[in-house]
Amino acid sequence: MEDDLLICRCEEVTRSEVEEAIRMGLRTVNEIKRFTRAGFGLCQGKTCGRLICDILIREADMAPSEVLPGTSRPPVRPIPTRVLANRVSKEDE
Amino acid sequence: MQTRHETEVVVIGGGVVGCSIAFWLAKRGKDVILVDMNAPGTGTSVACSGLIGGTFKFPNFYMELSIRSAYMYPKMVEELGEEIGLRQDRGFLSLCLTEETYKEYSSLREEHLKSPVYRGRMMAPREVWEIQPGVSREIVGAHYNPDDGDCEVLRLMYVLIRACQRVGVRMLRDAAVTGFALGGDNRVEGVVINHDYLIRAPNAVNAAGVWATEVAKMVGVTIDLYPDRGQLLITEPAPMICPTPMNSLKQVRTGHFHIGTVHELVGFDVSVTPTASARMTKNAIKSVPIIADLAVIRQFSGLRGMTRDGIPCLGAVSRVPGYYIAAGHSGITLAPVHGKVISDLIVDGRTDLPIDEYDPLRFERKNGSQS
Numbered sequence: 361m362e363d364d365l366l367i368c369r370c371e372e373v374t375r376s377e378v379e380e381a382i383r384m385g386l387r388t389v390n391e392i393k394r395f396t397r398a399g400f401g402l403c404q405g406k407t408c409g410r411l412i413c414d415i416l417i418r419e420a421d422m423a424p425s426e427v428l429p430g431t432s433r434p435p436v437r438p439i440p441t442r443v444l445a446n447r448v449s450k451e452d453e
Numbered sequence: 454m455q456t457r458h459e460t461e462v463v464v465i466g467g468g469v470v471g472c473s474i475a476f477w478l479a480k481r482g483k484d485v486i487l488v489d490m491n492a493p494g495t496g497t498s499v500a501c502s503g504l505i506g507g508t509f510k511f512p513n514f515y516m517e518l519s520i521r522s523a524y525m526y527p528k529m530v531e532e533l534g535e536e537i538g539l540r541q542d543r544g545f546l547s548l549c550l551t552e553e554t555y556k557e558y559s560s561l562r563e564e565h566l567k568s569p570v571y572r573g574r575m576m577a578p579r580e581v582w583e584i585q586p587g588v589s590r591e592i593v594g595a596h597y598n599p600d601d602g603d604c605e606v607l608r609l610m611y612v613l614i615r616a617c618q619r620v621g622v623r624m625l626r627d628a629a630v631t632g633f634a635l636g637g638d639n640r641v642e643g644v645v646i647n648h649d650y651l652i653r654a655p656n657a658v659n660a661a662g663v664w665a666t667e668v669a670k671m672v673g674v675t676i677d678l679y680p681d682r683g684q685l686l687i688t689e690p691a692p693m694i695c696p697t698p699m700n701s702l703k704q705v706r707t708g709h710f711h712i713g714t715v716h717e718l719v720g721f722d723v724s725v726t727p728t729a730s731a732r733m734t735k736n737a738i739k740s741v742p743i744i745a746d747l748a749v750i751r752q753f754s755g756l757r758g759m760t761r762d763g764i765p766c767l768g769a770v771s772r773v774p775g776y777y778i779a780a781g782h783s784g785i786t787l788a789p790v791h792g793k794v795i796s797d798l799i800v801d802g803r804t805d806l807p808i809d810e811y812d813p814l815r816f817e818r819k820n821g822s823q824s
């Protein structure tokens with residue numbers, strides 16, 4: 361596979377950047393996300409998460425069962441702050 | 454128990470604090486092993502705001518040490534050899550949305566003015582809008598501190614990890630400290646990893662963040678650091694309208710807003726809540742109205758390690774020779790100080806920085822008289 365292949369389209373992270381993270385000793389999708397920003401984009405890793413797991417399995421010689429997917433953070437889709445701000449629960453008022 | 458490694462110093466915890474300490478120790482010629490129960494860069498240091506400064510930190514000696522640390526940052530970045538997104542040329546704003554807050558900040562300022570180090574001042578709305586165009590027209594004013602700033606914490610974290618690797622720090626992941634080997638006079642002789650093996654070393658540094666209380670208990674020391682959960686929201690990027698960092702709200706280089714934060718006493722639970730996101734977005738919109746048009750793309754939380762007196766723990770534990778603690782809130786701000794103090798103490802046996810008030814054993818003394 362080519363080195364400049366885009367792994368994360370949202371944040372424009374290439375395969376070679378992900379490999380560099382693995383060479384540094386990073387072994388989870390979350391760590392690779394924090395180091396390369398792959399997974400921090402608008403889709404929040406829905407597209408690139410799987411690819412990064414695959415690279416970890418191949419490059420870091422990990423068993424598929426050892427590779428944990430990245431933490432999915434809320435919200436599932438971007439939500440306007442307006443909407444969040446109006447979800448005020450009773451205890452706040 | 455089997456000895457698997459030998460070294461001069463074991464640093465426990467691979468957050469910004471532990472990595473800064475390991476870096477300076479290795480730089481000054483020490484052989485260092487850094488252990489983390491998960492991996493370096495997985496604790497509170499990757500779930501925080503990255504403000505560097507002393508505004509409204511009391512007592513004044515704590516503000517003074519914080520500002521001193523802020524001044525040490527450019528030199529540290531130079532030594533680390535890579536950019537960390539340091540912003541120290543724009544100062545730091547604490548907005549006042551109400552008259553009440555304005556009065557409160559003014560009186561906090563009065564207290565800070567007793568220190569010769571402090572250079573903050575109150576700002577009128579017009580001046581605030583000049584340096585921060587995105588701020589609401591409704592504000593009453595702001596407190597401004599020219600000495601405070603911020604950095605990009607994820608960069609800081611990985612630049613530190615890389616620098617540690619470059620100067621020869623050995624880093625072990627999935628290596629939880631579960632006990633200590635102490636000699637006859639209570640002196641540190643080694644660190645037990647995963648109940649399984651020993652790393653032999655005459656020095657151990659407890660830089661375990663909010664978990665430092667446990668690691669202190671393993672040598673019979675009580676420090677009472679407790680978890681105080683904060684939550685953060687990240688919005689989609691917007692054009693740069695807030696280039697100056699603010700308390701609980703900043704726009705980063707890439708245009709995203711980072712919106713903080715709450716204080717929640719819920720133990721070690723790191724879940725996130727809609728109640729917090731509602732409160733935080735409401736406040737953020739009041740400060741910077743355009744935020745109402747942006748979408749939130751991520752919400753996460755982090756655990757501050759707080760002490761009852763609000764001041765971090767930093768120094769040697771006299772009762773256990775070879776045991777050092779560097780833990781507590783504001784670890785991003787204080788990373789250079791933590792690194793210098795602990796490397797001074799281990800390499801030179803003393804430090805010039807004023808750290809008496811940060812003595813990790815102060816809680817045990819207070820337990821007798823107070824609380």
Ligand SMILES: Cc1cc2nc3c(=O)[nH]c(=O)nc-3n(C[C@H](O)[C@H](O)[C@H](O)COP(=O)(O)OP(=O)(O)OC[C@H]3O[C@@H](n4cnc5c(N)ncnc54)[C@H](O)[C@@H]3O)c2cc1C
Nearest residue numbers: 466468470490496497498501504630662683755783784786
């Ligand atoms: C929402 C929020 C906002 C914040 N904003 C700021 C700010 O603007 N400015 C600022 O200066 N500070 C801020 N802080 C505080 C700052 O994040 C922390 O003080 C700092 O990150 C602490 O760094 P650390 O290296 O001590 O801890 P951590 O980064 O938590 O690292 C500790 C490490 O120790 C490891 N560990 C724990 N126990 C063991 C064990 N037994 N064996 C092996 N390893 C172990 C953990 O796995 C962890 O990786 C904020 C905190 C929060 C939660």
Ligand code: FES
Nearest residue numbers: 368370401405408
């Ligand atoms: S493709 Fe990586 S975050 Fe969207």
